[in-house]
Amino acid sequence: MSQPEGLIAGSAMPPFGDGPALSHFEFWPAWKFYAPVWLWIGCLMFRHRSIRAPLVANPGFPAGGLVGERKSELFARLSGPERRHLPDYVVVERLDAAFDVQWQSIEAAIETAGLEYPMVAKPDIGCRGAGVRPVRCPAELRQYAEDFPKGETFLVQRMIDVEGEAGVFYVREPGSKSGHIHSLTLKYFPHIVGDGRSTLRQLILADTRAGMVPQLYLGRFGNALDSIVPMGESRRLVFSGSHSKGAIFRNGNDYVTEAMRARFDAIADAIDGFHFGRFDVRFADFAAFQRGEDFAIIEYNGAGAEMTHIWDSRTTVLEAWSTLFRQFSMLFKVGAANRKRGARPEGWQSFFRQWKREKSLVDQYPVTG
Structure with missing residues (x-):
């Protein structure tokens, strides 16, 4: 097929283009x-x-x-x-057992596979990006594993x-x-850019698109929502490539x-x-x-x-x-x-x-x- 004009050589993505912030049916029930x-x-x-x-x-x-x-x-x-x-x-089964013992086996499996932080943790069974999280250090992965349903499996991926x-x-x-x-x-x-005065919450609510569907973003930032974003600092609002x-x-x-x-x-x-x-x-x-x-x-x-x-x-x-x-x-x-x-x-x-x-x-x- 023909290639639209405007693609910059070596760029990660084509130009975003214009259009409405949301379609009228995009978040219908x-x-x-x-x-x-x-x-x-x-x-x-x-x-x-x-x-x-x-x-x-x-x-x-x-x-x-x-x-x-x-x-x-x-x-x-x-x-x-x-x-x-x-x-x-690697595939990890969340055992219904003493977690400290299991954590040692998780770390060993990751080391054997040659994986290094940051990584991605995701449910073995799931859809629409549910439960997918970046884990950038052992503490984040440990918390993810502890919170995961017992008896179920998840993946840790490069x-x-x-x-x-x-x-x-x-x-x-x-x-x-x-x-x-x-x-x-x-x-x-989507990203927001700090102005040195506004909190993360305020920047999300002020964004042309994110402000129309704030429920998609606010829940994942916890206490960070009320922190001031430094001037010029860019914050990515979502990791998972899921529309929902x-x-x-x-x-x-x-x-x-x-x-x-x-x-x-x-x-x-x-x-x-x-x-x-x-x-x-x-x-x-x-x-x-x-x-x-x-x-x-x-x-x-x-x-x-x-x-x-x-x-x-x-x-x-x-x-x-x-x-x-x-x-x-x-x-x-x-x-x-x-x-x-x-x-x-x-x-x-x-x-x-x-x-x-x-x-x-x-x-x-x-x-x-």
Whole structure:
């Protein structure tokens, strides 16, 4: 595809562009925004004569990656040379035992893996950035581990501390040699700049966008909200590249290149049973990323993935709904094709058990960074 003008060589991200601070539907209640989408899903169930087709969109993923999948299990499926794109990590089970003993084993596992601070801690089961936090010293990681639900697992991963982040929505139909990037979402992280007089709280509330949705930011800063931010000092308001946690999304579809698509073909080949999903990636140089080079996959998911460019504030609600209609049409088509190739979905009892567990855990995780 053609490349928009204005991209600076060596820059982490393309220019942000103009547009409204928020779209009028951007933070509607889920039931209101997704109601037409659910009606469309009902039509697709009737058309394909299947309710569970999405559960086999990615054979081998739990529920096709719709709910309840573990990041560690998905990461383990990425093999061969393309695994170089995945930052090193360790999996930690939060034991219901004396924490001092477990802390020693956590430190040993981190040392063995060659990880160094700063790192990222994230739940093994989770969605929309829930519980994802940067940990910049042993005290922060220890606090995260102590606060984590007992009996559950989380990942500690090498931090890719660069400004560039994007969501790559990729689909390849079963039997095809190549797929297509249907959505590229560019993610920007809001900052405030101190004036030497105002508190962090005041600067957030005065910001054109953050001041309209302060609940996304205020809760993560604690006592620091009432401290004066020094003149010229920049503070990043969110670490996680999640729209629901405060990152700002832009439609980057015009920046997709053939080299980028070919690289994600190779990555999809290296993931057993993958056909449909989104890769969240970080990079320091956007032009290199367009060449399919020098980027890290910080996370990927399956059937539950969304074309997140719809959350660009310049997108209309009709455009967003049309995009989601197309997304779910592809999901059912891929699932139906896999079903014809012999894939069998798991039962409803297992599906709802995973959904309930994920929903319960999200509410128990430490505050997102």
